[in-house]
Amino acid sequence: xxxxxxxxxxxxxxxxxxxxxxxxxxxxxxxxxxxxxxxxxxxxxxxxxxxxxxxxxxxxxxxxxxxxxxxxxxxxxxxxxxxxxxxxxxxxxxxxxxxxxxxxxxxxxxxxxxxxxxxxxxxxxxxxxxxxxxxxxxxxxxxxxxxxxxxxxxxxxxxxxxxxxxxxxxxxxxxxxxxxxxxxxxxxxxxxxxxxxxxxxxxxxxxxxxxxxxxxxxxxxxxxxxxxxxxxxxxxxxxxxxxxxxxxxxxxxxxxxxxxxxxxxxxxxxxxxxxxxxxxxxxxxxxxxxxxxxxxxxxxxxxxxxxxxxxxxxxxxxxxxxxxxxxxxxxxxxxxxxxxxxxxxxxxxxxxxxxxxxxxxxxxxxxxxxxxxxxxxxxxxxxxxxxxxxxxxxxxxxxxxxxxxxxxxxxxxxxxxxxxxxxxxxxxxxxxxxxxxxxxxxxxxxxxxxxxxxxxxxxxxxxxxxxxxxxxxxxxxxxxxxxxxxxxxxxxxxxxxxxxxxxxxxxxxxxxxxxxxxxxxxxxxxxxxxxxxxxxxxxxxxxxxxxxxxxxxxxxxxxxxxxxxxxxxxxxxxxxxxxxxxxxxxxxxxxxxxxxxxxxxxxxxxxxxxxxxxxxxxxxxxxxxxxxxxxxxxxxxxxxxxxxxx
Amino acid sequence: xxxxxxxxxxxxxxxxxxxxxxxxxxxxxxxxxxxxxxxxxxxxxxxxxxxxxxxxxxxxxxxxxxxxxxxxxxxxxxxxxxxxxxxxxxxxxxxxxx
Numbered sequence: 001x002x003x004x005x006x007x008x009x010x011x012x013x014x015x016x017x018x019x020x021x022x023x024x025x026x027x028x029x030x031x032x033x034x035x036x037x038x039x040x041x042x043x044x045x046x047x048x049x050x051x052x053x054x055x056x057x058x059x060x061x062x063x064x065x066x067x068x069x070x071x072x073x074x075x076x077x078x079x080x081x082x083x084x085x086x087x088x089x090x091x092x093x094x095x096x097x098x099x100x101x102x103x104x105x106x107x108x109x110x111x112x113x114x115x116x117x118x119x120x121x122x123x124x125x126x127x128x129x130x131x132x133x134x135x136x137x138x139x140x141x142x143x144x145x146x147x148x149x150x151x152x153x154x155x156x157x158x159x160x161x162x163x164x165x166x167x168x169x170x171x172x173x174x175x176x177x178x179x180x181x182x183x184x185x186x187x188x189x190x191x192x193x194x195x196x197x198x199x200x201x202x203x204x205x206x207x208x209x210x211x212x213x214x215x216x217x218x219x220x221x222x223x224x225x226x227x228x229x230x231x232x233x234x235x236x237x238x239x240x241x242x243x244x245x246x247x248x249x250x251x252x253x254x255x256x257x258x259x260x261x262x263x264x265x266x267x268x269x270x271x272x273x274x275x276x277x278x279x280x281x282x283x284x285x286x287x288x289x290x291x292x293x294x295x296x297x298x299x300x301x302x303x304x305x306x307x308x309x310x311x312x313x314x315x316x317x318x319x320x321x322x323x324x325x326x327x328x329x330x331x332x333x334x335x336x337x338x339x340x341x342x343x344x345x346x347x348x349x350x351x352x353x354x355x356x357x358x359x360x361x362x363x364x365x366x367x368x369x370x371x372x373x374x375x376x377x378x379x380x381x382x383x384x385x386x387x388x389x390x391x392x393x394x395x396x397x398x399x400x401x402x403x404x405x406x407x408x409x410x411x412x413x414x415x416x417x418x419x420x421x422x423x424x425x426x427x428x429x430x431x432x433x434x435x436x437x438x439x440x441x442x443x444x445x446x447x448x449x450x451x452x453x454x455x456x457x458x459x460x461x462x463x464x465x466x467x468x469x470x471x472x473x474x475x476x477x478x479x480x481x482x483x484x485x486x487x488x489x490x491x492x493x494x495x496x497x498x499x500x501x502x503x504x505x506x507x508x509x510x511x512x513x514x515x516x517x518x519x520x521x522x523x524x525x526x527x528x529x530x531x532x533x534x535x536x537x538x539x540x541x542x543x544x545x546x547x548x549x550x551x552x553x554x555x556x557x558x559x560x561x562x563x564x565x566x567x568x569x570x571x572x573x574x575x576x577x578x579x580x581x582x583x584x585x586x587x588x589x590x591x592x593x594x595x596x597x598x599x600x601x602x603x604x605x606x607x608x609x610x611x612x613x614x615x616x617x618x619x620x621x622x623x624x625x626x627x628x629x630x631x632x633x634x635x636x637x638x639x640x641x642x643x644x645x646x
Numbered sequence: 647x648x649x650x651x652x653x654x655x656x657x658x659x660x661x662x663x664x665x666x667x668x669x670x671x672x673x674x675x676x677x678x679x680x681x682x683x684x685x686x687x688x689x690x691x692x693x694x695x696x697x698x699x700x701x702x703x704x705x706x707x708x709x710x711x712x713x714x715x716x717x718x719x720x721x722x723x724x725x726x727x728x729x730x731x732x733x734x735x736x737x738x739x740x741x742x743x744x
Contacts, residue, residue, distance in 0.1 A: 111689075238705060
């Protein structure tokens with residue numbers, strides 16, 4: 001046994017180092033080919049192929065080492081990769097770039113979630129011997145209805161997370177393959193399904209950890225280089241203080257010169273400009289509670305070693321690696337913001353705009369003067385058509401899709417193609433790999449296989465085919481939603497975590513720490529929490545106008561006091577049927593969507609309402625049903641058993 | 647196809663561990679209240695005071711921004727480390743006693 005563990009550790013070290021070396025050498029080879037004159041489209045295609053190969057290798061490794069458990073450090077690496085997931089890795093930099101200080105709420109929420117996981121979830125899960133969230137629920141709340149509710153919540157939340165992952169993969173694919181976003185999403189969906197099939201339903205999850213060192217290098221090396229060159233301090237987390245002050249100075253200067261509009265400014269150093277304090281805290285709460293109980297992470301707890309200590313140790317490593325990663329995203333955002341502000345402050349003529357502007361413009365990911373920046377002529381025409389055009393580009397004239405910002409950062413800051421290549425390869429591999437997590441969790445929930453992957457090493461051929469068919473169905477649905485681009489990647493990923501938090505956090509916490517919770521209470525808690533989030537999400541996204549008009553009745557604020565909303569609605573009602581009516585409706589929907597909220601709480605902060613609703617329902621129904629069952633059965637509760645409820 | 651989450655053997659040791667049937671020989675698990683409160687203060691209270699904290703500079707950063715971008719996360723990690731050491735020591739003592 002000890003020899004097996006040592007052999008596994010040696011294999012892990014060799015595999016992790018080999019994977020990183022292969023990625024770095026692969027990117028170096030492609031950069032060399034680019035210098036020899038190989039077309040850029042082929043080189044970018046090479047980056048995509050390399051990312052897919054890495055994801056496939058991870059999937060094969062997961063299948064080969066199914067049933068094995070990595071050390072605490074490896075578990076921490078895998079946990080960090082899984083918690084932050086490809087979607088947040090791609091989108092967090094852009095969120096901080098576009099929301100300024102308030103985008104940090106996502107990072108704080110994920111960090112707090114890892115602490116919650118370490119303090120109250122992972123050790124107790126290990127003590128209970130549960131290998132998955134579904135397994136623990138089945139153990140504590142036996143019964144068909146509880147099982148079906150649990151499965152329903154898993155499928156809904158994990159499908160949403162899968163949508164975010166596919167959106168991220170589609171965006172990277174669009175950039176490196178030059179395809180349309182919808183086509184790249186479809187291609188990514190096929191690759192995700194293939195990786196899932198290779199991995200099998202019971203593949204080892206710790207192998208995901210192999211991607212974390214690669215990701216860290218791909219993200220940190222460009223930032224270290226920039227910090228050393230620009231400020232002479234090769235520690236990005238310290239050096240970027242200079243960039244923050246420079247950005248602030250440039251933005252103030254641009255405001256004085258009328259080259260920036262305060263309505264569009266999202267300063268890095270000023271809090272609560274993009275979000276109200278309540279919404280900031282709501283995002284932190286939703287992500288913290290969601291990250292602590294997300295099914296993809298709970299499957300990582302060592303099932304063969306039922307020790308609270310080992311689970312706590314792995315969760316602590318997860319927290320450490322997550323903190324290390326999360327402190328790098330604000331640096332990337334600050335350097336990208338500095339580069340863009342410098343571009344405008346230097347009054348760069350449109351004809352001399354750098355190539356990356358048009359690269360992303362052609363993909364529809366960057367607009368200048370409200371039109372996609374496909375080439376110099378179209379940008380000049382678009383800016384000349386603006387009523388208040390001054391001839392010089394203003395900061396608010398350039399709008400880059402926040403989800404594309406991390407990929408654009410190396411080019412924005414003037415780094416070589418190798419930095420972009422390594423980043424694209426690492427993030428693509430992480431996205432494709434972590435997408436298997438929610439897909440696997442949803443398939444296991446649907447097939448009723450919640451007992452824990454690693455104990456049942458071999459699924460029958462028929463089960464495998466059924467699971468694969470379900471996986472294909474789920475990927476198809478997720479790809480269809482992702483190709484419509486319902487919102488930004490960070491928002492969709494945050495919704496997935498909010499759904500998880502609302503559906504599972506009260507029930508799971510109570511299952512682990514409150515003895516008096518009953519199955520009926522847990523079901524009520526899941527339904528109540530989920531209902532609040534779903535009403536919020538579906539209401540604000542699909543029926544924004546109706547939700548906005550209805551919110552007055554509930555929260556006392558709403559459409560009647562909003563003159564702009566009334567104007568937009570009148571314009572829509574009076575518009576002639578056809579294109580004008582559609583445009584008026586789109587403007588009305590967009591405004592209602594941005595303003596729809598109950599008591600000032602937006603849909604990203606829905607956990608503020610959903611968690612109390614879920615907790616209240618769980619406690620009330622548990623107490624009621626407990627009282628009934630106790631009086632009916634006259635069953636005493638032993639003092640020792642009651643102690644556990646402390 | 648069976649819908650819903652699987653139901654393991656009802657008399658399994660897992661169930662006993664959760665229900666506390668073996669609790670007679672173990673000290674009951676204690677909710678890490680102090681660590682939870684410290685984490686909650688860092689994650690929920692500190693962000694509310696970014697503006698006043700920004701009046702102070704730390705490592706060339708406005709302190710409020712530094713806390714939101716790095717300080718809170720590092721604080722959460724420190725809470726996690728201290729709590730893990732405390733719980734591991736407690737469990738080690740319990741193991742020696744038994």
